[in-house]
Amino acid sequence: METTKQLTLRFASIIPYEESDPFPLENIPFGVFVNPNEQEAHCCTRVSSFVIDLALLENDRLIEADNVFRISSLNRFISKGKDYWLYVRKTLQQLLTRDNPNSLTPEQLAKYAFNSSDAKMHLPLKIGHFTDFSSSKNHAQNIAVMFKGKDGSLHNNFVHMPIAYHSRASSIVVSGGQIRRPKGQLRMGEWGATDKLDFELEIGTIIGNANKLGHPVKLQQAEDYIFGYTLLNDWSSRDILLWENVPLGPFNSKNFCTTISPWIITAIALSPFKHPLPPQDPQPLPYLHSPSNFTYHIDLSVSLSTGKTEQTILTSNFKNMYWSPTQQLTHHTVTGCNLQIGDILGSGTVSGKGPRECGSLFELSGGESIVLENGEERKFLHDGDIVTLRGQCKGEGYVIGFGECTGTVIPALDNSEYY
Amino acid sequence: METTKQLTLRFASIIPYEESDPFPLENIPFGVFVNPNEQEAHCCTRVSSFVIDLALLENDRLIEADNVFRISSLNRFISKGKDYWLYVRKTLQQLLTRDNPNSLTPEQLAKYAFNSSDAKMHLPLKIGHFTDFSSSKNHAQNIAVMFKGKDGSLHNNFVHMPIAYHSRASSIVVSGGQIRRPKGQLRMGEWGATDKLDFELEIGTIIGNANKLGHPVKLQQAEDYIFGYTLLNDWSSRDILLWENVPLGPFNSKNFCTTISPWIITAIALSPFKHPLPPQDPQPLPYLHSPSNFTYHIDLSVSLSTGKTEQTILTSNFKNMYWSPTQQLTHHTVTGCNLQIGDILGSGTVSGKGPRECGSLFELSGGESIVLENGEERKFLHDGDIVTLRGQCKGEGYVIGFGECTGTVIPALDNSEYY
Numbered sequence: 001m002e003t004t005k006q007l008t009l010r011f012a013s014i015i016p017y018e019e020s021d022p023f024p025l026e027n028i029p030f031g032v033f034v035n036p037n038e039q040e041a042h043c044c045t046r047v048s049s050f051v052i053d054l055a056l057l058e059n060d061r062l063i064e065a066d067n068v069f070r071i072s073s074l075n076r077f078i079s080k081g082k083d084y085w086l087y088v089r090k091t092l093q094q095l096l097t098r099d100n101p102n103s104l105t106p107e108q109l110a111k112y113a114f115n116s117s118d119a120k121m122h123l124p125l126k127i128g129h130f131t132d133f134s135s136s137k138n139h140a141q142n143i144a145v146m147f148k149g150k151d152g153s154l155h156n157n158f159v160h161m162p163i164a165y166h167s168r169a170s171s172i173v174v175s176g177g178q179i180r181r182p183k184g185q186l187r188m189g190e191w192g193a194t195d196k197l198d199f200e201l202e203i204g205t206i207i208g209n210a211n212k213l214g215h216p217v218k219l220q221q222a223e224d225y226i227f228g229y230t231l232l233n234d235w236s237s238r239d240i241l242l243w244e245n246v247p248l249g250p251f252n253s254k255n256f257c258t259t260i261s262p263w264i265i266t267a268i269a270l271s272p273f274k275h276p277l278p279p280q281d282p283q284p285l286p287y288l289h290s291p292s293n294f295t296y297h298i299d300l301s302v303s304l305s306t307g308k309t310e311q312t313i314l315t316s317n318f319k320n321m322y323w324s325p326t327q328q329l330t331h332h333t334v335t336g337c338n339l340q341i342g343d344i345l346g347s348g349t350v351s352g353k354g355p356r357e358c359g360s361l362f363e364l365s366g367g368e369s370i371v372l373e374n375g376e377e378r379k380f381l382h383d384g385d386i387v388t389l390r391g392q393c394k395g396e397g398y399v400i401g402f403g404e405c406t407g408t409v410i411p412a413l414d415n416s417e418y419y
Numbered sequence: 420m421e422t423t424k425q426l427t428l429r430f431a432s433i434i435p436y437e438e439s440d441p442f443p444l445e446n447i448p449f450g451v452f453v454n455p456n457e458q459e460a461h462c463c464t465r466v467s468s469f470v471i472d473l474a475l476l477e478n479d480r481l482i483e484a485d486n487v488f489r490i491s492s493l494n495r496f497i498s499k500g501k502d503y504w505l506y507v508r509k510t511l512q513q514l515l516t517r518d519n520p521n522s523l524t525p526e527q528l529a530k531y532a533f534n535s536s537d538a539k540m541h542l543p544l545k546i547g548h549f550t551d552f553s554s555s556k557n558h559a560q561n562i563a564v565m566f567k568g569k570d571g572s573l574h575n576n577f578v579h580m581p582i583a584y585h586s587r588a589s590s591i592v593v594s595g596g597q598i599r600r601p602k603g604q605l606r607m608g609e610w611g612a613t614d615k616l617d618f619e620l621e622i623g624t625i626i627g628n629a630n631k632l633g634h635p636v637k638l639q640q641a642e643d644y645i646f647g648y649t650l651l652n653d654w655s656s657r658d659i660l661l662w663e664n665v666p667l668g669p670f671n672s673k674n675f676c677t678t679i680s681p682w683i684i685t686a687i688a689l690s691p692f693k694h695p696l697p698p699q700d701p702q703p704l705p706y707l708h709s710p711s712n713f714t715y716h717i718d719l720s721v722s723l724s725t726g727k728t729e730q731t732i733l734t735s736n737f738k739n740m741y742w743s744p745t746q747q748l749t750h751h752t753v754t755g756c757n758l759q760i761g762d763i764l765g766s767g768t769v770s771g772k773g774p775r776e777c778g779s780l781f782e783l784s785g786g787e788s789i790v791l792e793n794g795e796e797r798k799f800l801h802d803g804d805i806v807t808l809r810g811q812c813k814g815e816g817y818v819i820g821f822g823e824c825t826g827t828v829i830p831a832l833d834n835s836e837y838y
Contacts, residue, residue: 128547129589134667147666155666161604165667166585166674170548170757171632180633182754185580191704213590213676214599216837240754247566247574248553248584249668255585256754257632285610286838334837335601335659335675338589418635418753419705 012098014109017048022392022401024048025096028089029263029403030074030228032122036114041072041122046263047096050113054088057112062104063091073126074264075342078208078227085208085227089268121262123174124230125206125342130169130258131332132202132234132250132346135162135323139351142363147242159282162323162331167234167346168255175261175405179235181383181412182256186239193412196238197381200349201302201359201389203318204232205325206264207343214336219290222326225339229270229296229325231261231389231405232346238362238380260344261389261405269400273297273393275319284327287334293324298391298402300350302359305386309374316359318391320352383411431517433528436467441811441820443467444515447508448682448822449493449647451541455533460491460541465682465822466515470538473507475531481523482510492545493683494761497627497646504627504646508687540681542593543649544625544761549588549677550751551621551653551669551765554581554742558770561782566661578701581742581750586653586765587674594680594824598654600802600831601675605658612831615657616800619768620721620778620808622737623651624744625683626762633755638709641745644758648689648715648744650680650808650824651765657781657799679763680808680824688819692716692812694738703746706753712743717810717821719769721778724805728793735778737810739771802830 011025023029023046033044033051042055054069068077094102134140137154144152157163183193208227211217217225234254241253277293298318303310328345349359358364361380369377391402430444442448442465452463452470461474473488487496513521553559556573563571576582602612627646630636636644653673660672696712717737722729747764768778777783780799788796810821
């Protein structure tokens, strides 16, 4: 744990920022942006409100790299392995720290850094596969009630394994886009635009290492397979879900769009915020059992803007999960499934116990409408609504922020687009 | 339909073959093989027992191509579009027809053609996504009995839409490989190697065109999004499935391996074998309704070799499907999901009505063992068993064959590989 402690020391940055800044030198997130001068997608990091172009640093040999950063995804960088991730992190921290022999000069900084308001962010990864778990006991319980009525109880396999389904990778978009309200089969024989469009607050685990087909990843090695984490909004249509879910699980109700935040927060930046998993009862089978299973203490929130005002409608915390990211990863591979670099594992909706800690609108409203501060009511999302997920870890004298994961609901297409 | 008729005329091939040959000039399937001289994966076609290297034809300008075939997947070729697929097909037919001004000379043929027994076949596609449908009424009914007992009935949404789940693309392998028996959670609290390893006989639809996120594909345009078809074995663990399937559908029970045949049979080669879909009652919603919905008349079979003898254990036909490939495709996109070139849509198990027409072992055996000709019994697959799927369409004086889709079951790993 020596490395971790060292990396959490505070830095004297050449870019000034407040203690509450979500992107201090302890963070060093990774993303992809469109360099406004070259109009080309490059890999980047961010410090305070500045996006720093890693392709330009590679070009000027300030980072040792072999054509890693002048591309539109982080996959090649990630494929270089954990030692290289740490080298790049440390090098960036040195370049951006004052009074360091390697500090960038103001002229250099001006060349490499762009104001984040000028930086159009790009999907950070070429995402091969997206798997979505259900690992919050509170959420699973709330969903059971939705499906089975008031007396609906948690399915009996929930406490034995992190239940999951394969979801759709091609429809993952980066924060900031428009989410078309889907049309589909809402109930038996009924066609139309979904009445029950919802969000789901999740954390996405980014796979940083590939296992071989037929060879599972042991729980004690699972951490080595994780590059980092993003915010993830698993947009869902509750009416389409209810009609299609039995017998093969979610399909059209989920595959129309998923939004992730543009910045991947590395596992190393989050390591000071590890949090023991709540007790698991019964004790999991040996392949899922470890006394040191952990999640992270990440404060999460969701705000809703109805066009008039924006309001935080819920807060939650990633520490509330029943199953850990490493248990999810190990369970995914247990029958031999091969994970690939850039795959995303959705945590499942992160719901706490309190009535304002539910990670989706249908859980928050419990079938009734919630009343917003501006007097408007919402049972589900309306056209024009803007949903924003936020997350941060509070360290001693610094914050690790996740940035924002936002999307705007736009109206459904005309029927003439369908038949 | 003029084109179709013309293409089904018989050809006088420069490679002699029998009327029953599965790879006549009417077929022209596409695949990828490892050129034994260059030890490099190239795109190829096949006539009779010869694999013909398209990269070499491109190199010698016998096919107009812009670096399309000297790569290890067909994706770039497919991305060139339908007119180009037809141009390549027609060009190959001309090059390989006798007494044609463009016929290859024997010396040329010797340069471009390899005996199929010397050709190691490669996965033909870079497969972005794999979706698996349930579209055979007989199979869905049999599965319902497995889940719910003797009185299990078809779920009420089956006749309203082609039910599907997203499955796992990374674990798709080409015919000829070994299938590791998976370990996992078999029942509550029970860990071990699956006792109930099974195959599923399916047809895979290969997506040849991409739709834009948020924009569905209309049923009447869906045919333009299909490049061709393969055989597909959706290996399944029935005990893991039963324990995990509720509430989110199949996961570990399916994601350990799926096998496809090496040759993609094009939609144009299959067009003479179109077959009207059986009546759909109730009439589907308008986006899924067309008086000209079709499937194909493809004779299918599965053989089992237990090491001693090989025996055909079932026959079926793709004409038995309730939902068509185009209905599956349209339903997949209805909420706006974007398909990509190289995606595969599994048809779902192709089960007929007869007791020897079921497309999986558990349906065939009905919970009892089946007795093989050599006296052995099988309820599910044993280690060492070899499963081979075959398919063909019988034309007038020629056959369109799919080749073989085969895999050998090998023993599970030791527990020390898991924890």
